[in-house]
Amino acid sequence: MRCLDGPGSDAARQKHLQSHLDYVDSIIDEILVAGPILDEAGEKIGSLYIFATDDINRARALLGADPYFRAGFWDSVRWHPFNPVAGTWVGGAAWKD
16 A cells, blocks of 8 residues: 655654554564655655455555554555565565465
């Protein structure tokens, strides 16, 4: 899922950073990959999560408990189901199994 920051979100992002990181640490086994989305200048403009679940309700619950989500500074949250089929993350090309 892709979450893009709203205008002036830097202060809120900093204010909630430690509680967000503590939360991420508490659910680390349910995250395949997560981190900030950066613009071309390297500035944080959002967050990306790929949760280790096929259950959209579980993914929504995980996001809903994130202090960043509760702080309300993301302007948009987009859910994109993702099927990893190629790359080092999935051990090569899934169609070659």
